[in-house]
Amino acid sequence: MITTTLEPSCAPDAHPNQLYQQAIADYGPDIARFVIGYERDSDRRQELLQEVHVALWQSFSRFKAQCSLRTWVYRVAHNVGVDHIQRSRKTAARDSIDLDDAEAVIDPNADIALTDRRLDLQRLLALIHRLAPLDREVMMLYLEDLDAASIGEITGISARNVATKVHRIKSLLANQLTAGSKQA
Amino acid sequence: MNNDDQDLKQLWQQQATPTVVLTQEALQKQARTFQRRTAWRNGMEYVTGVLVIVVFAFYIKAFPFWLMRLGSALIIVGSLVLMWQMHRRASSQRMPGSGADMSCLEFHRAALVRQRDALRSVWLWYVGPLVPGMVVFRYGVESALDPSAPFARGWIANVAIALVLLIVIGINLLAARKLQRKIDQLDRDAAEQA
Numbered sequence: 001m002i003t004t005t006l007e008p009s010c011a012p013d014a015h016p017n018q019l020y021q022q023a024i025a026d027y028g029p030d031i032a033r034f035v036i037g038y039e040r041d042s043d044r045r046q047e048l049l050q051e052v053h054v055a056l057w058q059s060f061s062r063f064k065a066q067c068s069l070r071t072w073v074y075r076v077a078h079n080v081g082v083d084h085i086q087r088s089r090k091t092a093a094r095d096s097i098d099l100d101d102a103e104a105v106i107d108p109n110a111d112i113a114l115t116d117r118r119l120d121l122q123r124l125l126a127l128i129h130r131l132a133p134l135d136r137e138v139m140m141l142y143l144e145d146l147d148a149a150s151i152g153e154i155t156g157i158s159a160r161n162v163a164t165k166v167h168r169i170k171s172l173l174a175n176q177l178t179a180g181s182k183q184a
Numbered sequence: 185m186n187n188d189d190q191d192l193k194q195l196w197q198q199q200a201t202p203t204v205v206l207t208q209e210a211l212q213k214q215a216r217t218f219q220r221r222t223a224w225r226n227g228m229e230y231v232t233g234v235l236v237i238v239v240f241a242f243y244i245k246a247f248p249f250w251l252m253r254l255g256s257a258l259i260i261v262g263s264l265v266l267m268w269q270m271h272r273r274a275s276s277q278r279m280p281g282s283g284a285d286m287s288c289l290e291f292h293r294a295a296l297v298r299q300r301d302a303l304r305s306v307w308l309w310y311v312g313p314l315v316p317g318m319v320v321f322r323y324g325v326e327s328a329l330d331p332s333a334p335f336a337r338g339w340i341a342n343v344a345i346a347l348v349l350l351i352v353i354g355i356n357l358l359a360a361r362k363l364q365r366k367i368d369q370l371d372r373d374a375a376e377q378a
Contacts, residue, residue: 017208020211028203029201032201032202032203033196033197033199033201035202036199036201036202042202045202046202046204049202049204050204050206050214051218053204053206053211053214054206054211054214054215054218054281055279055280055281056281057206057211057215057281058215058279058281058282059281059282059284062282062284062285063284064285066285067285072284075283075284075286075287075288075291076280076281076283076284078288079280079281079283079284079288079291079292080280080281082280082288082291082292082295083280083295086295086299117195120195121195121196121199124192124195124196132366132369133292134288134289134292134370134373137288140196143192143193143196143197144193144196144197145193145197153287154287154288155287155288155289156286156287156288156289156290156374157287157289157373157374158373158374158375161372161373161374161375165373170189173189173192174189
């Protein structure tokens with residue numbers, strides 16, 4: 001069991017609305033980025049974002065300081081994301097690939113015309129959207145600059161496996177970047 | 185590599201993001217909207233059941249032979265059992281917001297296990313309740329048939345129905361096996377936990 005120190009304002013007896021307001025103030029942009037990682041379509045993204053907000057708001061009535069506010073917020077966001085994928089699982093099953101397949105998909109020599117950052121971001125998102133839910137979570141948390149221990153706490157993956165996955169994800173991302181710099 | 189990593193992290197963190205500002209009233213309203221949508225989505229799954237009940241209720245009135253009427257009544261009871269099972273299973277789903285005390289892996293695994301178990305036991309809760317009614321109804325149809333009708337006629341229909349049911353069970357078992365592979369992968373990811 002991983003224990004964390006809570007910020008004073010995240011005390012378990014804080015009002016759910018206060019906790020929600022603080023969560024949005026501190027982690028609103030992070031949540032929005034996770035939503036981008038779970039949904040390609042911009043209209044559906046907006047809807048999914050609202051769904052995450054509602055789930056988060058409802059969740060705080062059960063918040064008993066079992067973990068840090070950040071861990072709680074990230075878990076809710078990812079759980080809603082996974083639920084969203086499973087609801088449209090026919091599409092997700094066709095599109096999701098594991099890390100082995102993702103490594104095969106990345107071709108450093110491909111897409112020679114892609115040079116600017118907007119297209120780099122599109123390529124990054126394309127990779128994220130193709131990953132299986134857990135790999136997707138690890139990748140997004142890694143891009144949020146969380147360390148392996150924090151990723152392990154949020155996802156429930158062993159520290160060793162987080163390190164392995166992060167290493168493979170870094171290689172994937174490096175290949176993406178190499179492809180980008182070759183084109184520049 | 186580190187510069188590349190930082191560049192990608194910056195790329196990710198500096199992207200334009202959708203924004204939403206919800207007041208407490210808006211959150212309550214949105215929560216009710218989502219609940220209604222879920223209820224509607226679950227309700228649509230009962231449409232087939234309702235249609236079956238309507239058709240076999242008509243049969244009870246239309247067919248003179250008592251075995252066919254009894255079979256129709258049993259199929260209606262079976263459909264009600266099936267709809268209750270669907271309702272029970274939909275109600276037992278854990279909402280994402282209530283799973284934050286679990287890690288993402290545990291939440292994801294629990295959802296997969298629930299789906300796998302539902303698929304594995306389709307023979308019992310989905311096909312099973314309809315079988316007694318089908319058997320009695322078919323027996324009634326065979327008994328009421330003109331004795332001069334070809335012997336194979338009824339058996340072809342029986343075998344065709346049995347095949348459809350077996351295919352339904354088989355497809356669900358295959359889907360359950362696929363989910364089991366995903367569960368095994370999650371278990372491997374969780375292994376060696378400190």
